[in-house]
Amino acid sequence: MDTTAGTARDAAQKIARGRCLCGAVQFEVHGPLRPIIYCHCTMCRRSSGHYVAATACAPRDLELKCSEGLRWYQSSAAARRGFCMHCGSQLFWEPRQGAHVSIMAGALDGRTGLTASEHIFVADAADYYRILDGLPHKPAD
Numbered sequence: 001m002d003t004t005a006g007t008a009r010d011a012a013q014k015i016a017r018g019r020c021l022c023g024a025v026q027f028e029v030h031g032p033l034r035p036i037i038y039c040h041c042t043m044c045r046r047s048s049g050h051y052v053a054a055t056a057c058a059p060r061d062l063e064l065k066c067s068e069g070l071r072w073y074q075s076s077a078a079a080r081r082g083f084c085m086h087c088g089s090q091l092f093w094e095p096r097q098g099a100h101v102s103i104m105a106g107a108l109d110g111r112t113g114l115t116a117s118e119h120i121f122v123a124d125a126a127d128y129y130r131i132l133d134g135l136p137h138k139p140a141d
């Protein structure tokens with residue numbers, strides 16, 4: 001029996017929970033989460049205050065347990081960003097025609113069991129930090 005594979009599968013399929021800072025948006029993910037991708041694009045940097053660390057799931061796997069505070073900002077023709085109107089937490093990034101919804105990793109509860117896979121839009125990175133973790137870089141996405 002390969003216990004390593006079993007552990008990874010269980011970890012990928014457990015229910016993940018998350019919420020905004022004030023609790024007016026709460027969610028669960030009933031399915032696998034993608035490895036973390038760091039995005040250095042100017043829109044992520046402006047809206048978050050730094051660069052973004054995001055996981056993602058299939059839209060059908062995202063269940064909103066409380067959406068009272070959830071509002072969407074259409075940040076480009078291609079995508080919109082979900083945030084809490086009360087506390088300002090950034091939570092989601094949803095492409096208009098995509099097979100996934102991104103979830104800001106900092107919104108997840110507790111230990112995620114996730115690892116990071118790459119940096120994207122590094123051509124847009126700011127000049128006040130260096131990317132030194134050895135993960136792959138992409139100039140755009």
Ligand SMILES: [Zn+2]
Pocket residue numbers: 020021022023024025069084085086087088089
């Ligand atoms: Zn909130």
Ligand SMILES: [Zn+2]
Pocket residue numbers: 039040041042043044045052121
């Ligand atoms: Zn971005």
